[in-house]
Amino acid sequence: MVLTATAERKTALYERHVEAGAKMVDFFGWAMPMYYRGIVAEHDRVRSTAGIFDVSHMGQLVVRGADALAAIERLTTNRAASLEEGRIQYSIMCYEDGGIVDDVLVYRLPERYMLVVNASNCEKDLEWIRSNVSGDVSLEDHSDHTQLVAIQGPKSEDVLGRVVEADLSALGYYRAAWLDVLGTKTLVSRTGYTGEDGFEIYCVNDLAPLVWDALLTAGSEWEVEPIGLGARDTLRLEMGYHLYGQDIDATRTPVEAGLSWVVKKDKGDFIGREAILALEEEGASERLVGFVLEGRGVPRPGQRMVSGGEGVGAVTSGTYSPSLQRGIGLGYVGVQAGGDLGIEMRGRTVPAKRVRPPFYRGGSARRKK
Amino acid sequence: MSEGLKYTEEHEWLRIEGEEATLGLTEYAQGELGDIVYVELPAVGLELSPGDVLSTVESVKSVSELCAPVAGEVTEVNTALDADPAIVNKDAEGEGWILKMKLAPDADTSGFMTSEQYEAHTKG
Numbered sequence A: 001m002v003l004t005a006t007a008e009r010k011t012a013l014y015e016r017h018v019e020a021g022a023k024m025v026d027f028f029g030w031a032m033p034m035y036y037r038g039i040v041a042e043h044d045r046v047r048s049t050a051g052i053f054d055v056s057h058m059g060q061l062v063v064r065g066a067d068a069l070a071a072i073e074r075l076t077t078n079r080a081a082s083l084e085e086g087r088i089q090y091s092i093m094c095y096e097d098g099g100i101v102d103d104v105l106v107y108r109l110p111e112r113y114m115l116v117v118n119a120s121n122c123e124k125d126l127e128w129i130r131s132n133v134s135g136d137v138s139l140e141d142h143s144d145h146t147q148l149v150a151i152q153g154p155k156s157e158d159v160l161g162r163v164v165e166a167d168l169s170a171l172g173y174y175r176a177a178w179l180d181v182l183g184t185k186t187l188v189s190r191t192g193y194t195g196e197d198g199f200e201i202y203c204v205n206d207l208a209p210l211v212w213d214a215l216l217t218a219g220s221e222w223e224v225e226p227i228g229l230g231a232r233d234t235l236r237l238e239m240g241y242h243l244y245g246q247d248i249d250a251t252r253t254p255v256e257a258g259l260s261w262v263v264k265k266d267k268g269d270f271i272g273r274e275a276i277l278a279l280e281e282e283g284a285s286e287r288l289v290g291f292v293l294e295g296r297g298v299p300r301p302g303q304r305m306v307s308g309g310e311g312v313g314a315v316t317s318g319t320y321s322p323s324l325q326r327g328i329g330l331g332y333v334g335v336q337a338g339g340d341l342g343i344e345m346r347g348r349t350v351p352a353k354r355v356r357p358p359f360y361r362g363g364s365a366r367r368k369k
Numbered sequence B: 001m002s003e004g005l006k007y008t009e010e011h012e013w014l015r016i017e018g019e020e021a022t023l024g025l026t027e028y029a030q031g032e033l034g035d036i037v038y039v040e041l042p043a044v045g046l047e048l049s050p051g052d053v054l055s056t057v058e059s060v061k062s063v064s065e066l067c068a069p070v071a072g073e074v075t076e077v078n079t080a081l082d083a084d085p086a087i088v089n090k091d092a093e094g095e096g097w098i099l100k101m102k103l104a105p106d107a108d109t110s111g112f113m114t115s116e117q118y119e120a121h122t123k124g
Helices: A014-019 A039-048 A068-075 A119-130 A156-160 A207-218 A229-238 A273-282 B027-033 B115-123
Strands: A023-027 A030-035 A051-054 A059-064 A088-094 A100-109 A112-117 A138-141 A147-152 A176-181 A184-189 A198-203 A286-293 A304-307 A310-321 A326-334 A341-345 A348-354 B012-017 B020-025 B036-040 B053-059 B063-067 B072-077 B099-103
Touching (some): A014 A207, A030 A039, A030 A229, A039 A229, A051 A207, A059 A068, A059 A119, A068 A112, A068 A119, A088 A119, A100 A119, A100 A184, A112 A119, A119 A138, A147 A207, A156 A207, A198 A207, A229 A310, A229 A326, A286 A341, A304 A326, A310 A341, A326 A341, A326 A348, B020 B063
Antiparallel strands (some): A023 A030, A051 A147, A059 A112, A059 A138, A088 A100, A100 A112, A147 A198, A184 A198, A286 A326, A286 A348, A304 A310, A304 A341, A310 A326, A341 A348, B012 B020, B020 B099, B036 B053, B053 B063
8 A cells, every 4th residue: 555645635534533543544645544443353344244444535437428338438448338227347447558547447327427446546537538538428527525435244235224225135246226325315336345245335425424323333233343444455455356556557457467357359449459459469478466475474565576586576465364364465477487486575585375366265245246 | 651661762662670671562563563463583592782683573564673772682582472473462561572681791771761751752
């Protein structure tokens, strides 16, 4: 996680975090909770029952107009045309050279598309989209008046079911619907970044603290509690989910990042298509791989990865996995590298084993697909 | 913070009894590090000069190196931390001690802070 200068931006839940005694950090200009009770305890809460997250720093960009679909198809690598109303897909925006602008969720909503983008990229994405659309397309940034509250964990449906007037069992994985949340029609999707079943609730600003409080009250019998960015990172890394700015960025393509599954080369032209086709033809020189440490230690971004005594790459994400009780990580290594792997930490090399993510396979989201 | 302990600017505490010192990470420092998952312990018998790295403490979010505040020889390490490093989170200035050392004859123990001075230091 990259922390920048003094945080100036606050979400509508800032007071809740401070009152709860959260350790606050500056996350790309946003004052966000790193943890409340402790990263491991919060991580375990999400894996065992459920926890709630403030992810209001994420951006929501809305695309409308007769040519909206054509614009999304040109801007993103996945097949947006296959989205039915109320469906969501994971996708990528690329530059012409195949480098990644951002990874996004594309929501197909009535008469519009919504892109959910990384907080660190929101302004860049807005500019990129604006300069690459044509025809009857309007672009709106809804980030300032949208707060995003997530509930994640196997008990999410039970807890949220007490707060909304709806049958949540009818809302499938990667689907969205407008539901009555505390009397306000609100967009709710069955999505998340933890590997657990869960929901994301796109609240108008004033609703967010009310939803936050209602979820904590409704979830008290399962000890539902707020979860900070620290556990969000350990949860996502156990699933092998990429984090923009660490595992993917403008210098990496979907081919190297293991994201070819969201690149639909036969869908027609899109930005970056030619570069991606060429790279697949000649073969990428490096690939993102997952590893589990076999010795003690916690891998950290930037540490050198070695094989056969030679440097073969660098760690892009690393942490201690509370579920595996071992160090885990991701990093780019040369495709010629041998099977053995070690991570250099402060002068010693800790052996590691290559593992294809997810590192953790017990998540409740898989059972809902 | 505990009575009778001495503190360093690098967030270590020492209990000095005669020529023996017990050393650990301060309560304040464990709170800053968060969940501690590994404590690397030195070998018994290791001769330490001031500034030598004596332990590496890894938490989920960061890593911290403890350096010897005085010269001496490691006489005992807290092997309970191998199995349960979170003892440092639970009781940093008691059960979570890291090592004991025999102070060198010329060890300078005059520069440490009292608990009141250390508290002021962490709030500064």
